Structures are given as C-alpha cells and as structure tokens.
Amino acid sequence: MVNTFRHASAVLHQDADAKRLRFHTEKAIEDLFPILKALEDHASEEDIPIPWFHECREVVGELVVGLCEAQEKALERQEESKVRFVKPAKVVRAGKRGRPRKGTNVGFVAEAMASHRRISVTKLAKILGVNKPTLITHLKANGVYSNFTSLSKSELDTLRRAIKRKPCKVSRPHALWHVDSHQKLTSWGNVIHGFVDNCSRTITGLRASTNNRAATVLSADRTFEI
Structure with missing residues (x-):
C-alpha cells in the first residue's frame, strides 16, 4: 500500500505521459481501494480510529482525482502536439527597395x-x-485560377437541355410578377431591384436602393404595383 501510494504520488509531480498516468491510476484503484474497504468493514473489530481512517480515505481520494486530472491534461497536450498550423x-x-x-x-x-x-x-x-x-x-x-469550367459547346448544350424548367402560365398580364436584385454594386452602396411581368415579359419597374432588406423590396413592389 505504501509503495503504491509513494510511486503514484511521485508520478503525479512529474511531467508524465498519459499512458503512465493511466497505469498508476488503475494501480492505485486496484491496490488501495480494497484495503480502504477492508479497514472500513473491520474498523470496530480492530479498534481502528475513525478520524484516522477518514483522513486516509481523503488522501487516497485526492491522489486518484489528481491522477485523473493529470491524465486528461496529458491527453490534451498530446492532441495539441498533433496540430500543425499552416502559414498560407x-x-x-527580396532585399530591394520598396514594400516586400x-x-x-x-x-x-x-x-x-x-x-x-x-x-x-x-x-x-x-x-x-x-x-x-x-x-x-x-x-x-501557378495555374490555379480559372473563372469558368472548361466546357465544349456540345457539352454546354447537353447541360442546357438537361435543365428542366417548370413552365409558369398565367391567365392575364400583371397576374404574376418576378422580382430579382442586382448586387454587383453593393460595395458602393447600391442594390438594383427589377420587376418583370410573367405574361408579357415586360419590365414593370427598376429601382436603386441602398440595401436588400425585405422592407425595401416590399416598398419598391408597392411603388410599381398597378
């Protein structure tokens, strides 16, 4: 019991790895806990002082808890050591004048x-x-940049035919409008909203706004509605 406690205490104060800490944790539990249980069961028969037993139990408990916490920290250090930070x-x-x-x-x-x-x-x-x-x-x-995927004309036609657009039919003009926003000028604070009539394909409204919020689009819709 004394040797187990002494070795475990020594490992606890060292920078030990997770496997070594786990071994001594399991060793302490296997060797010390049964002895404490036996002391508790026969305390009255062997005239064992209860305060002394409680003190021993607290010391052993603190040792095991310390070993478990040290094992968790060792595992965290082990995981952190596997991380490699890339500097992209x-x-x-170049040793020349001007900004590098x-x-x-x-x-x-x-x-x-x-x-x-x-x-x-x-x-x-x-x-x-x-x-x-x-x-x-x-x-x-470095040959990495490309705006579009390289496709031949026949491949592009095949893809275009593969897209099945749902037909949208209405009974009369102004029964259905389509609205979309053009946000290429967002960096300059401009968002353009356009409205197109589904039946006649006529542009029914264009409006430049400063944002793309729902309230702004609704306001533009009410401005052009008939």
Missing part, C-alpha cells in the same frame, strides 16, 4: 479554391490578408 501567406523579402511582396502557399490556395469548397477569391483574399488582384496574379502564375 508570408512576406517575401506577399507569397502564398500554392498547395493551401489550390485546395481552398477547389470547386467543392465554394470559397470566392474575394473571401479568400480577405482571409489571407492580401489584395485581391495580388491573389489572382499569384493564382494565374
């Missing part, structure tokens, strides 16, 4: 620009902390 953008100093340029990790950027990621160049440039034109130049230089 870094400053490249920024270089990017080609592998990281290529993976980020994969089609299934759905990350725009603008968003990626903001994340990397580089200018958008700079990022585009770097992507083009």
Whole structure:
C-alpha cells in the first residue's frame, strides 16, 4: 500500500505521459481501494480510529482525482502536439527597395479554391490578408485560377437541355410578377431591384436602393404595383 501510494504520488509531480498516468491510476484503484474497504468493514473489530481512517480515505481520494486530472491534461497536450498550423501567406523579402511582396502557399490556395469548397477569391483574399488582384496574379502564375469550367459547346448544350424548367402560365398580364436584385454594386452602396411581368415579359419597374432588406423590396413592389 505504501509503495503504491509513494510511486503514484511521485508520478503525479512529474511531467508524465498519459499512458503512465493511466497505469498508476488503475494501480492505485486496484491496490488501495480494497484495503480502504477492508479497514472500513473491520474498523470496530480492530479498534481502528475513525478520524484516522477518514483522513486516509481523503488522501487516497485526492491522489486518484489528481491522477485523473493529470491524465486528461496529458491527453490534451498530446492532441495539441498533433496540430500543425499552416502559414498560407508570408512576406517575401527580396532585399530591394520598396514594400516586400506577399507569397502564398500554392498547395493551401489550390485546395481552398477547389470547386467543392465554394470559397470566392474575394473571401479568400480577405482571409489571407492580401489584395485581391495580388491573389489572382499569384493564382494565374501557378495555374490555379480559372473563372469558368472548361466546357465544349456540345457539352454546354447537353447541360442546357438537361435543365428542366417548370413552365409558369398565367391567365392575364400583371397576374404574376418576378422580382430579382442586382448586387454587383453593393460595395458602393447600391442594390438594383427589377420587376418583370410573367405574361408579357415586360419590365414593370427598376429601382436603386441602398440595401436588400425585405422592407425595401416590399416598398419598391408597392411603388410599381398597378
């Protein structure tokens, strides 16, 4: 009992790994707990002082709890040691006058620009902390950047025919309007809302607003409604 307690206490005050801490935790539970149980059962028969027994139980309990907490911290350190932080953008100093340029990790950027990621160049440039034109130049230089997927005319026609659009039929003009917003000028504070009549395909309204909120669109709809 004394040796088990002594070894476990020594390990607790060392920078031990999780496996070693687990071994001594299980060893302490297997060796010390049965002895404490036996002391408790025969305390009255063997004239064992109850305060002394309670003190022993508290000391052993604190030891086991300390070993468990140390094991959890060791596991956390082990997981953190497996993490590798990639620096996708870094400053490249050429030893010349002027501001140094920024270089990017080609592998990281290529993976980020994969089609299934759905990350725009603008968003990626903001994340990397580089200018958008700079990022585009770097992507083009490494053969990563492409605006559109390469498709032949026949492939494009096949895809177009595969799209089944639901026909929308109405009984009369102005029975149904379609509304859409043009947000290419959002950076300058302009959002354009357009209204088209479904029957005649006539543009029934255009309005420039400062936002794309539902209340703004509803206000534009009420302005052009007949």
